[in-house]
């Protein structure tokens with residue numbers, strides 16, 4: 001694509017430099033005065049630890065592994081997210097379990113281990129899209145940092161509880177034995 | 188005052204001198220360091236930012252970011268003082284001082300207030316009393332020395348970017364010195380003397396009698412050249428951080444760097460004091476025939492700080508010139524302009540004005 005460069009002919013006034021410089025100074029002084037009389041809270045800068053940005057819906061931040069109302073994990077360890085992940089940072093180990101009250105024998109599946117390496121994750125949201133059970137969400141927490149690499153590896157219980165405080169839910173640290181068959185629960 | 192002097196076993200004259208030296212130079216250093224804050228906050232406001240406001244004393248007292256000065260000072264003190272392996276160590280150490288001292292002592296002859304008589308003795312409010320024979324030639328000559336510190340800093344650090352910056356500074360200096368000198372010479376000519384006290388007295392207390400009204404062209408040339416001389420944007424070729432890393436102070440760190448920075452701001456203060464003295468009537472208070480000493484000092488400070496602010500203001504308004512534009516401006520515009528200014532005023536004087 002060709003671009004036509006327009007040559008601007010400067011008038012004599014512009015070529016003296018003095019007048020354009022004064023015009024420029026008027027502009028910068030206008031900004032200066034305007035900011036002098038605006039409180040810092042009202043300026044464009046968001047002063048981070050004190051003020052935080054409004055996170056738009058659909059933002060891709062820290063993951064959450066969703067749970068049912070009774071606290072059981074929604075994930076069925078289908079490995080779809082692990083396959084979809086372009087950064088290869090999800091690793092899952094599946095296990096069988098039995099909801100003894102409803103069916104006999106081991107016939108349900110869930111992850112025994114589920115870990116995401118947050119240092120590798122690029123927050124692309126592919127895992128969320130791939131998940132057939134809507135069990136993994138990327139939500140609005142962007143303050144993911146730690147002092148060492150190991151604590152950036154989020155395990156199953158970390159991921160289940162990432163938004164527990166924000167949502168006002170209890171932290172859960174062990175799998176609850178389901179009381180209702182999975183398929184009957186409405187999401 | 189005599190009592191204090193005798194307590195310290197000094198003659199009153201020497202005591203007065205010491206007092207002046209201490210007050211003037213510490214005031215300039217203080218102003219220079221405060222001006223780093225003004226520059227940062229001012230630039231932030233000009234660019235719709237906020238600027239440094241988080242440094243706090245005891246985690247509480249923020250005083251609109253002024254605590255940043257202390258924080259910076261402490262940080263600079265505790266930083267590791269690196270000297271490049273291949274650097275010329277002696278000169279590398281010396282250079283910040285050579286940049287700092289001329290920037291500071293140029294102020295020595297500038298009167299910052301009206302002289303007053305006390306006990307039959309006239310006290311002049313300038314470090315060197317008028318009639319010292321050097322007059323305004325002294326700050327000009329010393330100002331020329333300042334580039335030496337920059338060049339030396341660049342040269343001794345044995346870094347290609349630094350030497351480029353240093354060479355540019357030297358070249359800019361040479362091309363702007365002449366135009367500036369000619370502008371000043373015009374003032375000497377119309378005043379009939381080169382003593383700052385005389386220059387100020389000749390301008391009087393009426394704003395339309397000041398040199399700015401008579402010689403606006405000279406003012407523009409002089410002020411522009413001051414930018415080149417103090418190495419500030421739009422003429423900060425010595426630093427040029429987008430082109431040559433950080434120019435002459437690439438290799439500098441810790442206190443040496445802060446001394447270079449302080450040198451820049453002290454130079455800025457001296458330059459603004461010069462502008463105020465030469466073109467804006469120095470300590471003269473507009474429309475006041477016989478101001479009190481305090482009023483005259485306040486007036487001088489106000490003018491000086493205003494020009495120091497203009498230095499900051501222009502820095503954040505204009506982009507850096509290209510090197511060839513600088514040369515073009517220096518040799519083909521500034522020099523002929525100041526020459527024309529000189530010739531015009533010589534002609535006017537010959538006509539008896």
Ligand code: SF4
Nearest residue numbers: 085121122124125127
């Ligand atoms: S957001 Fe992307 S990179 Fe991160 S775990 Fe999900 S699929 Fe992998």
Ligand code: SF4
Nearest residue numbers: 075076078079081131
């Ligand atoms: S999070 Fe979703 S996609 Fe990943 S294993 Fe669990 S159910 Fe499958």
